[in-house]
Structures are given as C-alpha cells and as structure tokens.
Amino acid sequence: MAFKWYSQSSNINCGGYGSIEDFLDSNLEEYLSALDAFVNSNLEFKVGDSQIDLWKKNYDFLSEQFKGLLQLDQNYSKLYIAFEYLFAKENARRADLVLFSKDRVIILDLKRKASYNYSDLERVIAYQRDLSNYHQQTIEDKLKLNSYLVLSQGIKNYGDQAGIKILNQSNFSSELSALNLVPVSEDYVERWLSSKYQASSNIIESIVKIFKEEKLAEIGSVKGREIRDTIDYLKQIIHYNEIKYKQKNLVFLRGVPGSGKTLAAIKLIHDYNTYKLRKDNNPLAAVYLSKNGSLISILEDKLAEIPGDLKSSLRSVYSYKREHMNNPKVPLENVLIFDDAQRAWDEKRMKSSDSEADVLLKTGHKIYRTKGSATIICLIGSGQAIHTGEEEGIELWQKALSKRGINNWNVYCSAEYEDLFKDAASLTVDQSLSLDYSIRSNLIDTSPWIEALLQGDLRSVSENLAKLYEEGLLLRITRDFQEAQDFVKKQETEHKNISYGLLISSKVRDKDVKYKINGGRYYGSFMKPEEVEEWFKGKNKHLNQGSSEFACQGLELDYPIVCFGGDYYYNGQEWEIEEEVRRYNASKYKDFSKIVENIYRVLLSRACKGMVIYIPELDRLDKTYEFLVESGLWEL
Incomplete structure (x- = not known):
C-alpha cells in the first residue's frame, strides 16, 4: 500500500x-x-x-x-x-x-x-x-x-x-x-x-458552555470524573430532600484551590433550574451566591446574549443578604449555593449581631417553613481568607449552628469536618464532598507545591516542583521584568487567545516596585469593581497595572506574572512580613501572618498553563530568589 x-x-x-x-x-x-x-x-x-x-x-x-x-x-x-x-x-x-x-x-x-x-x-x-x-x-x-x-x-x-x-x-x-x-x-x-480533541477551557469559558450547550466542559482523566461524581451526589441530596425527607440540609463541599468547586456549583444550578422549570414551571429554584463581585459582573456580561433570566440565578452575596436580612420576604428558590463560604463575614464585619452564616441559615429557615424543604450548599476553599472579618473560616458555620432559632440543620460533609460538626442535628460523612486535586492548571495539581513553598520546606518544594515540570506546567523565575514580559508575550505568539497579566499582593508598597515594573510605567494594583472587569477583558496585557488578590480571587489567567514585591520574603529560615507592612496592617486582622500567607496562596494558584515568578531587585528579596532557584525553578 x-x-x-x-x-x-x-x-x-x-x-x-x-x-x-x-x-x-x-x-x-x-x-x-x-x-x-x-x-x-x-x-x-x-x-x-x-x-x-x-x-x-x-x-x-x-x-x-x-x-x-x-x-x-x-x-x-x-x-x-x-x-x-x-x-x-x-x-x-x-x-x-x-x-x-x-x-x-x-x-x-x-x-x-x-x-x-x-x-x-x-x-x-x-x-x-x-x-x-x-x-x-x-x-x-x-x-x-x-x-x-x-x-x-x-x-x-x-x-x-x-x-x-x-x-x-x-x-x-x-x-x-x-x-x-x-x-x-x-x-x-x-x-x-x-478522534475528538477538546482542550481545557478557563473558568469563564466553562461556565458559558454550561449555559449555552447544557454540558460541563470536557474534563479528562480520573480528576474530571471526580467532579461529575460530586455533582451527582449533590443532586441526590437535593432530590431526596425535596421528595422524601423534607428537611433543612446544610452541605459542605471542600476542595483545594482550582479543584472545580465553582464549576460543579454552576452545573448543579443550571441542571436543577432547568429540571424545575420543565417539571413545575419554576424558573428559579436554585441560586449561586458569590463573594466575588468581579466574577458575577464578568459572567453577566458573557451570558447577556443567552435567553432566560440568568442574572437572577447568579448573584453576589452582598446583594442577596441585603435583600433578605431582617426581611420576612421568602425567596423563590429552595436551594442556595454559597461559594467561598469559609470567607463568610463575622458579626464585627457585618456590624450586626448576625454573621453572614447566621443570615444564610435564617434565610434557609424561612424557605423551609414555607416550601417544606431547604438545602444550602457551602463551597469551602482552604487558605482563601484575605479580608478582615473572614478569619474564623468554616468554624463560623459551626458557631452559627449552635445558636437558637437557626439550629436543627442536617449536615453533610467530608471526613475533614466530621469532628467540627459532630453536634449537628444529624451528620452524614461522604468523601464525594471533598475535591482533592486542582484541575485549573491543565489538570495538574499545583496545591502540594504551593503548600510546601509557603511552609518554606525546601525538600518538599523541590520534589513537588519536579513533578510539575514532568507533568508539563511552564514555570520560570526571573529578577528582570522585561524577561518576564517577553516570556508571556512569546506564549501568545505560539497559542492564540491566551491571557496573561501581573498579579501582586495588595500589601506591596508601590514605591518599592514602581520603577522596576514595566519600565516605570506601573500604576499600582488598586481597582474599582468595574475596573476589574475591564482588566480581565484585555487591560491585563498592558502590564502597567497589577491585579491584587482581591481582584483575581476566583478568576484565572493562562500565564500570570506573579510578583513577590517585598511585603513577604524568605529570610533564609522562614517567611517574614516586612516590618513597615506589618506595623501598618497587623491591628486590622486577628492573624495578619495567616492573611499574608493566604494572599500568596491565592496569587500562586491562578495559573492555567504556566507562570513566571518575578522577584524585583530588592536586597531583602535576595534569599527568596536563592531559595526558589535552589528548589529547582528554571531561570529565564
């Protein structure tokens, strides 16, 4: 032949x-x-x-x-x-x-x-x-x-x-x-x-695909099947509660950053609302609530052309609690999904006797009394608290369940939280409620490397970094911003429609980095909510403004440049917060050291395809650079 x-x-x-x-x-x-x-x-x-x-x-x-x-x-x-x-x-x-x-x-x-x-x-x-x-x-x-x-x-x-x-x-x-x-x-x-070849999509593309094509973006391998199994289990909890058990269910779905919690939630919202519309002519049976206003704004823009009132099913926590706090009005929905629920505000931040967890449980109780069943699903990401008033984490929900009038919820969770919720009205433990692998970075789990890095464990950093390289994650380090810029722009010439931009801690002092980034044309990281949307639409590629942890949390870039800007540095033995940064911020938080660690956890977990770590030429960052290079990071 x-x-x-x-x-x-x-x-x-x-x-x-x-x-x-x-x-x-x-x-x-x-x-x-x-x-x-x-x-x-x-x-x-x-x-x-x-x-x-x-x-x-x-x-x-x-x-x-x-x-x-x-x-x-x-x-x-x-x-x-x-x-x-x-x-x-x-x-x-x-x-x-x-x-x-x-x-x-x-x-x-x-x-x-x-x-x-x-x-x-x-x-x-x-x-x-x-x-x-x-x-x-x-x-x-x-x-x-x-x-x-x-x-x-x-x-x-x-x-x-x-x-x-x-x-x-x-x-x-x-x-x-x-x-x-x-x-x-x-x-x-x-x-x-x-044969079909379906490359990975970013979070926004994947969510749009759910509403346009009514299916979850293709996720190969065992890690993708884990998400589908979790969605099926959540559907089972909701369905049996509605037709048989008639209870108040509080479900905790935990996962490492980038594990697909948000995708699972959006797919669940879409499928349940579609089912209820066909069955009961109810267009709004479930609502997704996010603390990330930028994510909601971007989604509203992307989904504007799709028929239906999608805006009502995707809402910010702020607007939802404002509508239902101290209000006898009963929501239309009987399923609430709260993303980043570990970031719920405490009573002090709320300036109220109720925390955000209290407000959601009280709202769920109103739904239960009227509709006969209610399910609240809390998505829990570890190490994501970056605001004042968020530091209690999931313990805030345990505290809320102990209050009279909003207790008697049936809790579902993974084994990690079994002891925390042992005093709930009933407790069901199932590991389907734990997503342990990150799928954000081309199905490569970056979380073990990030955790080892933030613990300053050189041996573990090196071992996990070697695995990331073998699995295909592009990681580089440099002290020259122009080199970082050239690297990400080169990726754009080889792969169309990629996203990149500068990610930097909000605690970095602009005076330390202003003349080291983008040839001195750097305008800081503060952005208003409407500016964040514009940044992710294309201004990110100008590299003259950074995205802080507040703007990028819950979102992602293909090739971010992550700047260690001097607020947090490795001193040769452990991570340390710069003295002036600590003095100015520490009194605002219960545990400022944990907040700063979380900031860098957020910044380091935004990459989809690769990342450049940029270490400016500051004396206090010399050991940080040496530590990362010694761990095996490839230099540009």
Whole structure:
C-alpha cells in the first residue's frame, strides 16, 4: 500500500500517514508537497524556505533511522506513523511525528540540533499531557503515551530530563526497538487521527458552555470524573430532600484551590433550574451566591446574549443578604449555593449581631417553613481568607449552628469536618464532598507545591516542583521584568487567545516596585469593581497595572506574572512580613501572618498553563530568589 499523504486524504488531521515500510518507499517530493499543502490549508501562514529545509533534513534523518530500526526488528515495518498531527483547537501546534502501537502512542519531536533547552522539553511534555487529558480515543482506550525529544544532530547521551528521554543518532533505533511495539490496523490509526480533541477551557469559558450547550466542559482523566461524581451526589441530596425527607440540609463541599468547586456549583444550578422549570414551571429554584463581585459582573456580561433570566440565578452575596436580612420576604428558590463560604463575614464585619452564616441559615429557615424543604450548599476553599472579618473560616458555620432559632440543620460533609460538626442535628460523612486535586492548571495539581513553598520546606518544594515540570506546567523565575514580559508575550505568539497579566499582593508598597515594573510605567494594583472587569477583558496585557488578590480571587489567567514585591520574603529560615507592612496592617486582622500567607496562596494558584515568578531587585528579596532557584525553578 502507498503512504497516504494529505493531498490524497484531506479529511485526516495530519500531513500524511502510513506504515514505516510505505514511508521508506515514498519519495522526498511527495513528502514535501503533502506537508506544505497540509500546513497551507490548515494554518494561517505560508510555509517558508527554512521550514522546507527542515522537513528535508527530517526526511533524510528518519529514512536512515527507520532502516536501522528495521534491521533490529523487521516487524516494525508494519508500524504506522503520522506526520504533523494537528492539535485540533490550537492551530499552530503540531506534533512532528506520531507512531502507533497496540497499547500506546509515541510522540517524536524532532530538532535539528545537538543540544536542548527548557522550551524543547516543555513542548514535548505538553504533547504527552494534553493527549492524555483531552484526546478522546487515547482516554477511552487507556493508551500509554511516550514522548521523545529527538536531537537529530546530537550524539551525547542526556538520559532522562524532566521525565523525557532524549534520542539522537546513536540511540534512536535501539530505544524504540526496546519498546517492543505491536502494529495496529489502518482503521484504528484513522480513528485515532480523527478522534475528538477538546482542550481545557478557563473558568469563564466553562461556565458559558454550561449555559449555552447544557454540558460541563470536557474534563479528562480520573480528576474530571471526580467532579461529575460530586455533582451527582449533590443532586441526590437535593432530590431526596425535596421528595422524601423534607428537611433543612446544610452541605459542605471542600476542595483545594482550582479543584472545580465553582464549576460543579454552576452545573448543579443550571441542571436543577432547568429540571424545575420543565417539571413545575419554576424558573428559579436554585441560586449561586458569590463573594466575588468581579466574577458575577464578568459572567453577566458573557451570558447577556443567552435567553432566560440568568442574572437572577447568579448573584453576589452582598446583594442577596441585603435583600433578605431582617426581611420576612421568602425567596423563590429552595436551594442556595454559597461559594467561598469559609470567607463568610463575622458579626464585627457585618456590624450586626448576625454573621453572614447566621443570615444564610435564617434565610434557609424561612424557605423551609414555607416550601417544606431547604438545602444550602457551602463551597469551602482552604487558605482563601484575605479580608478582615473572614478569619474564623468554616468554624463560623459551626458557631452559627449552635445558636437558637437557626439550629436543627442536617449536615453533610467530608471526613475533614466530621469532628467540627459532630453536634449537628444529624451528620452524614461522604468523601464525594471533598475535591482533592486542582484541575485549573491543565489538570495538574499545583496545591502540594504551593503548600510546601509557603511552609518554606525546601525538600518538599523541590520534589513537588519536579513533578510539575514532568507533568508539563511552564514555570520560570526571573529578577528582570522585561524577561518576564517577553516570556508571556512569546506564549501568545505560539497559542492564540491566551491571557496573561501581573498579579501582586495588595500589601506591596508601590514605591518599592514602581520603577522596576514595566519600565516605570506601573500604576499600582488598586481597582474599582468595574475596573476589574475591564482588566480581565484585555487591560491585563498592558502590564502597567497589577491585579491584587482581591481582584483575581476566583478568576484565572493562562500565564500570570506573579510578583513577590517585598511585603513577604524568605529570610533564609522562614517567611517574614516586612516590618513597615506589618506595623501598618497587623491591628486590622486577628492573624495578619495567616492573611499574608493566604494572599500568596491565592496569587500562586491562578495559573492555567504556566507562570513566571518575578522577584524585583530588592536586597531583602535576595534569599527568596536563592531559595526558589535552589528548589529547582528554571531561570529565564
């Protein structure tokens, strides 16, 4: 059979595919013509002479190496390969060569050079990560993925680097032969090449997709299934309470930052309201309440074109409590979902005898007396308290449950809170109410690294950082803001429609960093609520204004530049708050040290695809930089 080049089979998502023996029987001209036609037809640029020359050299290299491979194992002649596999949603990204076997897929990234850099490794790791997480056929068939960086001019044996094996002229054939690959059919290869590939979406895109397409954004792997299991369990609690138990249910869903709590809540709101509208003609049976006014504003703008009164089901906690506090009015809904409920204000911040937890429980009691059942779902994120009045955390809810008149709630929670709520009217413990993995960063869980970093545990930071690199998270560190800026802008040239911006603590003194950021054109991090929306719509890319923890909490960027601006620094033994910052702020909080730690937890957990940590040239930050570099962070 002849090798099937793009000009002969234009419906397949690659430049050509066929067996190794058919490739060796092909000629250079049809190879070059097919790849040129494929790229010109599918991408927005014309192939230049340098690319043509690279393809020629790759053709010669592969022809020689495949002949050597067949001398070691003649069965490999039947193995299928594909050139220039195009990642469907991302126009510019192509895998040079894919090799197919019965239980695995091999990705080969060819470089016409003798040595490698960090970007080379990251590209190969990203191919492996994204196919594992987002390629339907790979997920369904539970295929193993092996990725290799091929240095066609190299002879040095680099071994494994960040979990990637590096091939060259001397070990290409022997390494592939040792895998004992088993040929598959042409039909299987065609199914794989045409299989659905759905890359990850950011939080806003995912929420819009729920309302537009009535489905949760595609989340591959075990971590994605965990979210769906949690949603199903929450639906079960609501349904049985409504039709059978007729109780007051208080549910606590905990999760690390970026674990998908908000997505689960929005999907639940959408599905329940849709169900009640069809069943009872009730358009508003559940409401999502957020302490993040910026998130609500951005969603209202994005969802404006979708039919229905979506605005009523997505509300800020502030407006909701103002409507129902000390008001006999009974809400239309019987399900309330409170995001970041661990940030509920205490009585002092409320300037009332009631905390926000009290107000929500009293509102739920009104719903119960009128409608016969009520369910409040509290989403709990660890280490997210950054405002005054939020420091009691989930204990504020335990305190509220002990008050007369609003007690007698049936509590559902994970084992982490079992002891805290042991005195509830009834207690159901289920680990479906605990989301332990972050999915924000391409399904890579960054939380162990962030926790180790904030604890100053060098060994644990290094171990967890190595895992992040192996899983494909782009992490860099620099003391030069221009280098940081160039890095994130380069990502934009390679991947369309990405977001980036500067994240910085609100406690940083502008005078310390003003002339070190963006060539001195830096205007601080304070933003009014309406300015936050504009920032996330595009002003973030100007890099002349930072987003503080207040503005970015609950939101995300593909490639943030996270600035350690001198308010918090590593002194060689532990993290320390700058003296003037502590003196000015400490009296406003019960535990200012914990607040500052939480600020950096928020800033470090906003990244979707990668992050640059920027350490300005301040003397007190020298040891911070040394600590992070020693832990293994790659320098720009």
